[in-house]
Structure formats: C-alpha cells, structure tokens
Amino acid sequence: MTGWTRRQIGGLAAGALVATAAPHIAHGRGRPRVVVVGGGIGGATVARYLADLETIDVTLIEPNPTHVTCFFSNLYLAGLRSLDSLTFDLRSLAERHRITFIRMRAVAIDPTARSVVLQDGARLGFDRLVVAPGIAFKLGEIGGYDEAAAEIMPHAWVAGPQSELLRRQLESMEDGGVFVIAAPANPFRCPPAPYERASLVAYYLKQFKPRSKVLILDAKDRFSGQELFQDAWSRHYPGMIEWLPVQFIGKTRAVDAATRSVVTEGETFKAAVANVIPPQKAGSIAERTGLTDATGWCPVDPLTFESTLQRGIHVVGDAIIGGDMPKSAFSANSQAKACCFAVAAALTGSPRFPPHLFNSCYTFLAPDDAFTNAITFAPKDGKIKTVKMFISKVGESAKVRRRLAHQAVGWYSAFTADVFGGVS
Amino acid sequence: MTAEPVAAIVSLARGIAAESRYFPGALLSAFLLVPGVSAAADTSQGAQIAATCASCHDPTGRGQGIPPLTTLDEQTIVKRMRAFRASESPSHVMHAVALSLGDDELAAVARYLADSAYAGRQP
Structure with a gap:
C-alpha cells in the first residue's frame, strides 16, 4: 500500500473514525506516513507532536475511544477526583490535530512489508511506525x-x-x-x-x-x-x-x-x-513483533527511540528498557517528543539536536502534602543514563508541601493538555 | 477556504517565524492576515527544547500553581533560568531543567518562547 485514499479508509473500517477532513487526505498524498500504535501517553504525545509539524501524515490506531490516566487515579480511589476528570477523548485529539484515528486493535506488524494488520484484516502501510503498547501483566x-x-x-x-x-x-x-x-x-x-x-x-x-x-x-x-x-x-x-x-x-x-x-x-x-x-512486561503486540528481548521489554536507541531489534520501528513509554528512565507518564511524554523529532528528521530532513530527556513526578502523601522529583537524562553508550536527580526532602515545611500539592493539580491540567491537545 | 491557500499562508508564516528575531513586526502581521489559523509547530532547536517546557507549563497560561511562560520576554527567561541554575531553591524541578541546558540552548529556547508568546502561538 503506497498511499491513503478515501476508498481504502472507508473499506478499512466500519467503526473506525476518520477524524481528518477530506481535503487533508487528498493533500497528504506523497507525504511521509507515520502510524502510531497505542493511544496512551506516549502514543498520543508522539501522534500530536508529529501531526503539528504538518509535514507528515499521522494515523493513530487504538481500540479505546478514550484514555483514562493512571496518574492521579489514586486520588480517585481516595474519593478526591472523579474518574471523568481523568478521562480524555482521543477523537477530540484527532480532530484538533488532524490525526487519522482508527478505532481498532492492531493485531500484527509486518516489519519487512512495513505494514500494520488491523483486527478486520486490513493492512496499513507506513514509512515509520511508532509502537506505544504500554504494559502487559506476567500473569x-x-x-x-x-x-x-x-x-x-x-x-x-x-x-x-x-x-x-x-x-x-x-x-x-x-x-x-x-x-x-x-x-x-x-x-x-x-x-x-x-x-x-x-x-x-x-x-x-x-x-x-x-x-x-x-x-x-x-x-x-x-x-x-x-x-x-x-x-x-x-x-x-x-x-x-x-x-x-x-x-x-x-x-x-x-x-x-x-x-x-x-x-x-x-x-x-x-x-x-x-x-x-x-509483575509486568511490554504490551503484547511488542512481544509478537519481535520488539522485546529476554527481559520482556523493548530495547531502543536512546537518541531516536528506534528499536534496536526492528529497524524503522520506534518504541516509547512504559514498554521500553535500557536505561535509568522510570516507567512514568512523564518519561513517556519526554521520550515521545524526542522520538517525534528523530522521526521527522529521518523522513523530512528536519534538523536534529540532542534530545532533552526529563522526568518529574508529583506524588501525593495526603491531599495537602505532595513531593516531587526531577531527573535529567542523557544518552550514553547506547543507554539512557541519569545526569542529575533532585527530590523533595524529609522535614520540609507543611507550607512547602501544600504548595507542591497545589502545583500538582496545575501540572496535571497542563500535562494532559500537552498530551491530548486540550481539555477533556 | 480550501486547504491549499491556508497551507501556503501558514508556510509563509512559518518561514517568517524562522526569521522572527529579525522581523518581529512581520511575524505579527503574518498572523493577523489569517485569523484563526495557527502556524504549524517547527523543528528549530528552540521549538524542540520548548516541547519539554510544555509538559508542565500550560501554553495558554491558564494553569494554576505553575507559572505561565506566555508573558515573559527573552531576557527575563534567560535571567530566571540562570537563577534557577544557580540554586536548588525555590524549585528543584527548575534547577534540574536549568542545569540541563547549555548557554546556547537556553538562548534558543528563550527566543522561541518569547516569539511564540508574541505571536499568540502555542509553544
């Protein structure tokens, strides 16, 4: 398959939502195509940032129409947030950012033919693929x-x-x-x-x-x-x-x-x-595609997040291994941005700069008591290495901790707007 | 309006945006010509670093608790980041970020953020 036509999209998908306006599809002929598998934090971020460049056609494949964030779900458990306030509509993301959203499960990836097989049997070609499958459980x-x-x-x-x-x-x-x-x-x-x-x-x-x-x-x-x-x-x-x-x-x-x-x-x-x-491992499609190693996770090049096992396929988020970055939403978002600019450089010749990999998490101890960490990372010897790490300290004043709890709520709002492109 | 003229104007605006530090007035005019159309994100060094800022700072400036960046000029951003670099207080998060940026990177992101705010564009 070399390009998207409206007929192919229609044929793909009873149930698939094509959020992109038709002129964009016609306009998109000949542009590089990136397919993103997985609409969690890593997948949504990379789809949104790539689409915003307006030089690449982006298709997001995810069976769920919405994403509920794991971060802040402990607040829901304690009765401090509604689940609705943690739920984001991927269709809105697709509409606002001109992403083609196919609401279906990707069942297989063919790295040689460079295509993704959907649950209805349709095949979707790509120039680059980004897989963000999250975790699976070692039951x-x-x-x-x-x-x-x-x-x-x-x-x-x-x-x-x-x-x-x-x-x-x-x-x-x-x-x-x-x-x-x-x-x-x-x-x-x-x-x-x-x-x-x-x-x-x-x-x-x-x-x-x-x-x-x-x-x-x-x-x-x-x-x-x-x-x-x-x-x-x-x-x-x-x-x-x-x-x-x-x-x-x-x-x-x-x-x-x-x-x-x-x-x-x-x-x-x-x-x-x-x-x-x-115990956990990378999401199952990563395993089926030969993206995982003996650890059950996906090794990647820390500069580009391209799989070291399957060229042309990038992996971001909780599914990766090979360094010091924790499996967090912030890490996934940071990796997705580095991956986006690396993919754009590979497909369109845009400039490359060393990635800034960063993680900062807010953690609640009580509704008015939170702490933060901040870690910077850099690629070194094929791995992601911690450069500097700072964390809140025992004995900080109640005022400092209250301020962090307040900031955490603001951070959630800004972060989810960054990932999902606006309010839920 | 069909997609092509919009794309052409956006493309023009992006070209001007790349040179906006020399022609800030031209940048503003380009956006005023096309109400409701925002420019595509770009892949300049400043834009790539600013993507990290957007993980915490709401680009619309509506966020609570974490200060917006939309009202800051280039010199203020550089000055504040140098202060964050020098001390873990008041924010170890910004201390970590500031330490990770070289002087050239700081200059690039400060210029990008200030230009973005000026154009009313999301970083």
Whole structure:
C-alpha cells in the first residue's frame, strides 16, 4: 500500500473514525506516513507532536475511544477526583490535530512489508511506525492470578474499570479490615505508585474506617521515595500502614481468590480487599513483533527511540528498557517528543539536536502534602543514563508541601493538555 | 477556504517565524492576515527544547500553581533560568531543567518562547 485514499479508509473500517477532513487526505498524498500504535501517553504525545509539524501524515490506531490516566487515579480511589476528570477523548485529539484515528486493535506488524494488520484484516502501510503498547501483566508468575481473579482481587494498574472495582471494594469494606497491596519487583509502571496508593487509601480509611489497616507485601527490600513515604505515614497515618519487605516474607507466589488471600513464600495473608499488582512486561503486540528481548521489554536507541531489534520501528513509554528512565507518564511524554523529532528528521530532513530527556513526578502523601522529583537524562553508550536527580526532602515545611500539592493539580491540567491537545 | 491557500499562508508564516528575531513586526502581521489559523509547530532547536517546557507549563497560561511562560520576554527567561541554575531553591524541578541546558540552548529556547508568546502561538 503506497498511499491513503478515501476508498481504502472507508473499506478499512466500519467503526473506525476518520477524524481528518477530506481535503487533508487528498493533500497528504506523497507525504511521509507515520502510524502510531497505542493511544496512551506516549502514543498520543508522539501522534500530536508529529501531526503539528504538518509535514507528515499521522494515523493513530487504538481500540479505546478514550484514555483514562493512571496518574492521579489514586486520588480517585481516595474519593478526591472523579474518574471523568481523568478521562480524555482521543477523537477530540484527532480532530484538533488532524490525526487519522482508527478505532481498532492492531493485531500484527509486518516489519519487512512495513505494514500494520488491523483486527478486520486490513493492512496499513507506513514509512515509520511508532509502537506505544504500554504494559502487559506476567500473569503466570503469581499462581491463581488470572483475568477472573483480577475481577476479585483487582490490580487497578490500568486505569478505568479496574479502578472503579477497587474503589467499590474499598467503599464496601468493613471497618477493621485489612487492605492488602501486593507490590511487584522492579521494573514496573510508576515506581512510587503502590506507596502513594497506600497513603491515599489510608487517608480514606482514617476518615471512614479508622480501625482498618493497609498492609504492603513487597517483592523488594527498598522502594522509590521510601524515606519520604515512611516519614509521611508516621505523621499522617500512625500505625495504619505496615510495609513488609521481601526479606521478611518472600515474594508473592500465589493468590486464592475464593478466600481473598495472598500467599507469599513465607506466609498467607487474608485480606478484606486485595490489590494485587502483578509483575509486568511490554504490551503484547511488542512481544509478537519481535520488539522485546529476554527481559520482556523493548530495547531502543536512546537518541531516536528506534528499536534496536526492528529497524524503522520506534518504541516509547512504559514498554521500553535500557536505561535509568522510570516507567512514568512523564518519561513517556519526554521520550515521545524526542522520538517525534528523530522521526521527522529521518523522513523530512528536519534538523536534529540532542534530545532533552526529563522526568518529574508529583506524588501525593495526603491531599495537602505532595513531593516531587526531577531527573535529567542523557544518552550514553547506547543507554539512557541519569545526569542529575533532585527530590523533595524529609522535614520540609507543611507550607512547602501544600504548595507542591497545589502545583500538582496545575501540572496535571497542563500535562494532559500537552498530551491530548486540550481539555477533556 | 480550501486547504491549499491556508497551507501556503501558514508556510509563509512559518518561514517568517524562522526569521522572527529579525522581523518581529512581520511575524505579527503574518498572523493577523489569517485569523484563526495557527502556524504549524517547527523543528528549530528552540521549538524542540520548548516541547519539554510544555509538559508542565500550560501554553495558554491558564494553569494554576505553575507559572505561565506566555508573558515573559527573552531576557527575563534567560535571567530566571540562570537563577534557577544557580540554586536548588525555590524549585528543584527548575534547577534540574536549568542545569540541563547549555548557554546556547537556553538562548534558543528563550527566543522561541518569547516569539511564540508574541505571536499568540502555542509553544
């Protein structure tokens, strides 16, 4: 397939939304074509930034019409935000930024023929492909934890129905119960998030179910922001959050959904609510396309985010491995911009400059107490290396932390406007 | 209006935008000619660095808590970034960003941001 015609688009897709105006499609003949698979943070950012250059035709493939952000979903869990306020319409993104949006699943990628196969069998050609598949769960690693068990012991690690399920369970939990969080070993999506979740669940319990506890069964002996979290737990929720590292209990090896129990190598823990966060790997299409290595993640060139395993295909976001960048929405957004300018340089000859890779996260300890980190990265020896890292400190004033919590809300609004091109 | 004339005018505006530090008046005029049409983003060094700014600073200046960049002129941006570079306080986030930019990069992004604000364009 060498170019888009209206007939081909129509043939592709009952159910596919073609948001682009017809003159643009005609006008686009002969322009380089980039296909983006995945409408999460990395995929939406790269599609939007590439389309805004107005030199490349961009098609976004994603079965979901909306995206619910994982970041800030712990605030939803605690009753501090609605899920609606975390939901963004990909159709609006496509309309505003002249992206062709195909609301379908990409089932296969043919790197040799440079085409993507959609769920209805249609093939879509590309000059460059960007794959942003997010995460998948290694379900086999925790015995008994399958999709059915996840409906009883939700992971809530992809925001949406799983978040609603966990919220309902928290609301219906009896006072005096134990809310268990099984946290995975590194690397996984959003390293501080299990501990932010513990903090905000404790905030909810302190108000409504004060005899209850949060128990974290960790597959690690240390975790991101540990000193800041433990200081906050003793200040805000004394005696309510218990953290058990892997050296005490061993890894989580099984669950029993019937009794809502989590079984580690050493003990069995019965939960009132069990939030089981399984070990993770790159989203499944990456694995099927040969974009993953033995780690289960996608190695990339840190300058361009082109796969080191499949040339002409770029990968951004949580699915990549090969350096110090954490799996965060901010990282995905930063990688997507570097990838966008590298793809544009390759296809249109636009100038290339060293990428500025950056991560900054706001993490809530309580509604009026948040901390931030800021990390700069640079490509070195084929990997992404940390250059400088700064993080909030234990002992900062309540005023400083209140200001950060306030900034976090402003950051969310600006960041999601950057990714999705406007308000939801 | 068909796509082609708009594209042509946008293309003209982009060309002028690239030279806007020499002809700021011409840039403004180019945008006034085409109400409601914003220029395409560009791939200049300033634009590529400014993409990082947009991860936190709302380009419309509506954000809360994080100051907008839309009202700052080039010299003010350079001056503030040098102050952020020198000290972790008041913002370790901006300290990290400022330390990551060389003087030439800082000059490029400051010029781009100031020009973008002047043209009423989203960085």
